[in-house]
Amino acid sequence: MKKIELKILLGVLIFLFTTPIVLNADNTTKPERNEHTSLLIASKFSKRPNAPSRVFIECRYDEETMMFIMPDGIEYAEISISQNDFVIMTDVITRDMHILPSPSHAAGEYLVSCTSSDGRVFQGYLYF
16 A cells, blocks of 8 residues: 555656646747737728728738738739838738748838739738
């Protein structure tokens, strides 16, 4: 009976001592990134009220990169990023190449305009 109690005690002690080490190791391997998501909505050219569009381009971004997720039917898009009416970056994204570097030394509010392969214009804001 004492051997069983010692084995249980030993197992509990091993569990108690190794759990904090495993949890701490998991925390040190994940770099903290301040990731944000912005939806680029289709611009409206008429002043007539209508239902909001269900088609959008999603932009996930942080201080280093911007990743654009395009809906079905769009093969590429021309990206223009501006701040205070000055264009600071232009590029083209495709389904295969949809990650761009974030503007260097980004701070503040940026307007992102995307003209898609089917001619629609999507716009949204990024906040760094």
